[in-house]
Amino acid sequence: QVQLVESGGGVVQPGRSLRLSCAPSGFTFNDYAMHWVRQAPGKGLEWVAIISYDGSDKYYADSVKGRFTISRDNSENTLYLQMNSLRAEDTAVYYCARDGPTKQQLVLIVDYWGQGTLVTVSS
Amino acid sequence: EIVLTQSPATLSLSPGERATLSCRASQSVDFYLAWYQQKPGQAPRLLIYDASKRATGIPARFSGSGSGTDFTLTISSLEPEDFAVYYCQQRSNWPPITFGQGTRLEIK
Numbered sequence: 188q189v190q191l192v193e194s195g196g197g198v199v200q201p202g203r204s205l206r207l208s209c210a211p212s213g214f215t216f217n218d219y220a221m222h223w224v225r226q227a228p229g230k231g232l233e234w235v236a237i238i239s240y241d242g243s244d245k246y247y248a249d250s251v252k253g254r255f256t257i258s259r260d261n262s263e264n265t266l267y268l269q270m271n272s273l274r275a276e277d278t279a280v281y282y283c284a285r286d287g288p289t290k291q292q293l294v295l296i297v298d299y300w301g302q303g304t305l306v307t308v309s310s
Numbered sequence: 311e312i313v314l315t316q317s318p319a320t321l322s323l324s325p326g327e328r329a330t331l332s333c334r335a336s337q338s339v340d341f342y343l344a345w346y347q348q349k350p351g352q353a354p355r356l357l358i359y360d361a362s363k364r365a366t367g368i369p370a371r372f373s374g375s376g377s378g379t380d381f382t383l384t385i386s387s388l389e390p391e392d393f394a395v396y397y398c399q400q401r402s403n404w405p406p407i408t409f410g411q412g413t414r415l416e417i418k
Contacts, residue, residue, distance in 0.1 A: 234407040246405045295404060296401060
């Protein structure tokens with residue numbers, strides 16, 4: 188079955204950087220667009236970014252544009268989120284998620300989610 | 311940016327009862343609306359997409375309806391495992407993809 192496993196979270200000081208990774212299994216990774224979605228403690232869901240199945244198209248929320256970069260390595264079956272200039276308000280659980288259910292399109296439905304990795308930005 | 315407003319914020323019901331959750335969009339999203347369920351400490355799960363299509367493996371007691379700006383998620387007869395937070399999400403006008411603030415369904 189579809190599984191998504193995030194890693195790379197932790198405690199980081201404001202202004203510093205962090206890179207999250209996501210390891211998918213149970214489906215053909217290079218057939219699907221992928222998202223990052225975050226959830227601040229006790230709050231709702233906030234979409235962060237999406238990358239097309241081949242990495243050619245990327246879109247971001249205004250709150251992270253210019254600071255975060257989504258990327259993927261289809262040969263290594265890995266999704267990334269590079270987070271720079273981190274702020275306290277970036278503190279959240281970050282979910283790696285699949286865009287589906289249609290292959291090779293930006294569908295903008297999040298059909299599978301990982302368990303998330305917690306990023307805490309604090310001095 | 312399209313704003314989704316969910317109501318009520320909290321819904322208190324008993325197992326076996328019918329639950330009706332609402333999601334209103336600040337402008338038309340056609341039928342491009344999805345519903346997710348999130349239990350404490352877990353990731354969200356897709357329930358409904360395109361307003362009324364059940365996702366894979368979702369029980370028939372979950373149904374969605376609506377179009378334009380007003381949408382409803384109905385759970386016909388609540389099971390104990392249905393008590394959770396529910397979010398709606400639109401994909402009509404993006405970026406950004408936006409979510410509602412959530413409705414907490416709690417046991418009465």
